[in-house]
Amino acid sequence: MISVLFVDDHEMVRIGVSAYLTTQPDIEVIGEADNGKKAVELALELRPDIILMDLVMEGMDGIEATEKIVKAWPEARIIVVTSFIDDEKVYPALEAGASSYLLKTSKASEIAQAIRSTYQGDAVFEPEVTNKVMAKMRNRQTTLPHESLTAREMEVLLLVAQGKSNQEIADELFIALKTAKVHVSNILSKLEVQDRTQAAVYAYRQGLVPK
Known part of the structure; x- marks a missing residue:
């Protein structure tokens, strides 16, 4: 039964x-x-x-x-x-x-x-x-992780790829440090990576960083 x-x-x-x-x-x-x-x-x-x-x-x-x-x-x-x-x-x-x-x-x-x-x-x-x-x-099969990033998050990712700190990102984009940290956290989550280094590697591998 x-x-x-x-x-x-x-x-x-x-x-x-x-x-x-x-x-x-x-x-x-x-x-x-x-x-x-x-x-x-x-x-x-x-x-x-x-x-x-x-x-x-x-x-x-x-x-x-x-x-x-x-x-x-x-x-x-x-x-x-x-x-x-x-x-x-x-x-x-x-x-x-x-x-x-x-x-x-x-x-x-x-x-x-x-x-x-x-x-x-x-x-x-x-x-x-x-x-x-x-x-x-x-x-899911045809969409790359970075395509879900907002325009601002993409800006932040490129700065992360350049080795910028959260404070440097905040200063360059004229945003609060807390906001910069939130953007970085969202980027790591959307890209499904563990840290900033992996995010930077992803950006270079996908050709997102201008040469």
Whole structure:
């Protein structure tokens, strides 16, 4: 039997889907929650095979609940079941640790099959989600890290490549020392490098420093 925890703040949704799942010989709903806080508590207490997670709920939402559950229990398999397909929901949910992503327009039979597939270790996505993920992967492959820098951050990077200190950068650009430090920190983060030396090496390798 595949044990399931169902999280949704709409009682009628829980009743309807749970009623169908109870007719399946290999699926058992062992708990229900109507908010993220309760979902985290029940997930860590019951340790279900699959968690069906709504995203928009009062208090703690499904994204935060997913993140907390996965952080405390990395083996958790969470299927998002939501009405939302926008970037502000899809990417944070997947980054939080959701295994699969379905819409509430899915048939109960499709949810049941997604439960089985996710339990077996497969990811199940709505076609729109798959398209979004693939597009983002393509963008990551074709976009260089420095292309995300602002014009000001690019100026600072070039000065870092010249060996300028934070104070020298601040003086040359007529900005506060604190602001210069923030720019350098942002640059290191965006370039995914550990220190100023690596940032300078990156700038030279990419041909960003005028000859």
